[in-house]
Amino acid sequence: MALQPEAQPLVTSQAAVSATKSKGRWAGPDSAIGRQQERLGWMLVVPSVLIVLLVAVYPLIRTFYLSFTNERLGSVRPTRWVGWDNYTRLFDDSLFRHSMINTIEFTVISVAIETVLGMVVALVIHSEFKGRGMVRTAILVPWAVPTVVSALLWQWMFNDFFGVINSILIRLHLMSASHPKSWTADPSTALGAVVAVDVWKTIPFMALLLLAGLQVIPSDVYEAARVDGASKWYQFWTITLPLVRPALLVALIFRTLDAFRIFDLIYVMMKYSPATMSIAVYTQQQIGNQRIGFGSAPAVIIFLCVGFLAFIYTRLIKVEEV
Amino acid sequence: MAATEASPTQRIVTSRDELNQIASRYRKKSKHSFGSVTRKMLFWLLIAIIVIYSLFPFYWAIVSSLTPDSLLYKTPVKFWPQAFTWDHYSQVLRDGGFLRALLNSTIVSTVTVLLALFFGTVGAYALGRLHFRGRTIILYLILSMTMFPAVAIIGSLFIFVRQLHLYNTLIALIITYLSFSLPFTVWVLTNFFKAMPDELEQAAMVDGATPLRALWQILLPMAVPGLVTTGLLAFIAAWSEFLYALTFTIPGGNNTTVQVAIANFSGRTQFEQPFALKMAAAVVVTIPLLVGVLLVQRRIVSGLTAGAIKG
Structure with a gap:
């Protein structure tokens, strides 16, 4: 995962728009001060722009190009243009089709659960009670744990013989001690196990973003609803949910973008197992095997899907602003 | 008291709304009804x-890492530590490969964050406080780079790393990590500088200071809290990074990061699954991040808040 999802909430597209608005103290490009600012501005920003072009933009363009070649590291065969070959082979590969289904399944299920549970946690922390600050600190812990570590912690908890989860289930008589379930080894539950870890790790992010959205709702709205005798449940659907929508939308999109490119969790828990293979795991396996040309095709597909989601997101935000 | 204040002998109730309000005050008084309890x-x-739910998995890792092997593989599982040993920690911390990986991660994350903060601050100052043509395009470029998936460029970065003969080096990781940490720091710090009042460096410039001097002497000292938080978030991202480290270094080798090392942590024999050692290593890798997050947690939460409200 390149950018931690948690690191992103500071990033919002409306901020981009406002950051580009002139503050009105610019003397214009032709004045002496304006020209001086113009030169200095470029001088200061050029190093960052060059680095970003070199390590992100250029590689991205090159990935598109590579996906139409048979580039293979360590091969004596000359690299040549192969047209759409990689893409037709990709969609002919049942493992890739399976990895797409896994990715979509994982994204939809995990984001749905995280949104609902994140909302519950946010509503709880939003209400006033003793020790609220401590609870807020406690829920930050899963957020700070690196993804690889979360995968290891849960792998141990999911262990069929010595894992704490099966032990609890056996104690509750929900599972027989002689036939403990191997959650990660059984293909029918493996993806669910991955979802469980992702949910644990990501609820804090959801909850904190939604909490921020809840905090901007003025309390007199609720006061008025209470006076009118509206139930808490009714208040949630008619007041809270519509007013928290912008924050919910931001959280949803960031989570979707992030879930779609899931790699770390699946790789550490399941390696290249077909039962849980995501598009990103498929891509990394091809690249790791030096098949750069063919491996660039699924990379392009991830990029296009994520780009499409991000595009919808910026559209939605613009609509919100009007 | 609510009741006396609203007493009709003192004031005349004028509207239905007010009546409801009074009623709800009375309703509130019955605090100890069965339903409310x-x-x-x-x-x-x-x-x-x-x-x-939030704390148990990490608590469990700590308990398991401190439990002697003889008790660890005993069923049914005990939720409280029954015996206590530092063995796993001393074993992990004597493991040359793990220590090496810990050092590598520290170097890579620190250098990445310092570079990103340096270039990021300078760039963000220009984007946030100076006016020049092309600024909008650059801002959108940076924003889109904060969102795009790392795995999308892994193939071309692999070639890039190979061609520069940087495969399996820390430099390869530092360079590739900049692809996500630099856009992030530029973006966050731009918004940070943007939010500072205009008068700050105007006053300095009236006194004859150049814009760079104003940045150095006035804005930068004020930006320290923002720089610390941004740096910490970038550090967490670099420290936790896995995909590039796995692909651009040799997993069992001397130049890999701690995330790759613990993911490939295995016992001396192929069939031994050293769970207690894994948990001890996991705790060691996580503690620095937890300490950092807890130290600046107020600011992380308010940072999240600031971002979300704008959205």
Whole structure:
């Protein structure tokens, strides 16, 4: 995962728009001060722009190009243009089709659960009670744990013989001690196990973003609803949910973008197992095997899907602003 | 008292709304009814569940890492530590490969963050406080780079790293990590500088200071809290990074990061699964991040808040 999802909430597209608005103290490009600012501005920003072009933009363009070649590291065969070959082979590969289904399944299920549970946690922390600050600190812990570590912690908890989860289930008589379930080894539950870890790790992010959205709702709205005798449940659907929508939308999109490119969790828990293979795991396996040309095709597909989601997101935000 | 204040002998109730208000005040007084007690208990139960759910996996890692192997593989599982040993920690911390990986991660994350903060601050100052043509395009470029998936460029970065003969080096990781940490720091710090009042460096410039001097002497000292938080978030991202480290270094080798090392942590024999050692290593890798996050947690939460409200 390149950018931690948690690191992103500071990033919002409306901020981009406002950051580009002139503050009105610019003397214009032709004045002496304006020209001086113009030169200095470029001088200061050029190093960052060059680095970003070199390590992100250029590689991205090159990935598109590579996906139409048979580039293979360590091969004596000359690299040549192969047209759409990689893409037709990709969609002919049942493992890739399976990895797409896994990715979509994982994204939809995990984001749905995280949104609902994140909302519950946010509503709880939003209400006033003793020790609220401590609870807020406690829920930050899963957020700070690196993804690889979360995968290891849960792998141990999911262990069929010595894992704490099966032990609890056996104690509750929900599972027989002689036939403990191997959650990660059984293909029918493996993806669910991955979802469980992702949910644990990501609820804090959801909850904190939604909490921020809840905090901007003025309390007199609720006061008025209470006076009118509206139930808490009714208040949630008619007041809270519509007013928290912008924050919910931001959280949803960031989570979707992030879930779609899931790699770390699946790789550490399941390696290249077909039962849980995501598009990103498929891509990394091809690249790791030096098949750069063919491996660039699924990379392009991830990029296009994520780009499409991000595009919808910026559209939605613009609509919100009007 | 609510009741006397609203007493009709003192004031005449004028509207239905006000009547309802008075009624609700009376309703509130019956605090100890059966329903409200159950509601309170359910609420605290929910809080307990949330706290236990959040903390249990890490608690469990700590307990397991401190449990002697003889007890670790005993069923049924005990939820409280039965015996206590530092063995796993001393074993992990004497493991040359793990220590090496810990050092590598420290170097890579620190250098990445310092570079990103340096270039990021300078760039963000220009984007946030100076006016020049092309600024909007650059801002959108940076923003889109904060969102795009790392795995999308892994193939071309692999060639890039190979061609520069940087495969399996820390430099390869530092360079590739900049692809996500630099856009992030530029973006966050631009918004940060943007939010500072205009008068700050105007006053300095009236006194004859150049814009760079104004940045150095006035804005930068004020930006320290923002720089620390941004740096910490970038550090967490670099420290936790896995995909590039796995692909651009040799997993069992001397130049890999701690995330790759613990993911490939295995016992001396192929069939031994050293769970207690894994947990000890996991705790060691996580503690620095937890300490950092807890130290600046207020600011992380308010940072999240600032971002979300704008959205």
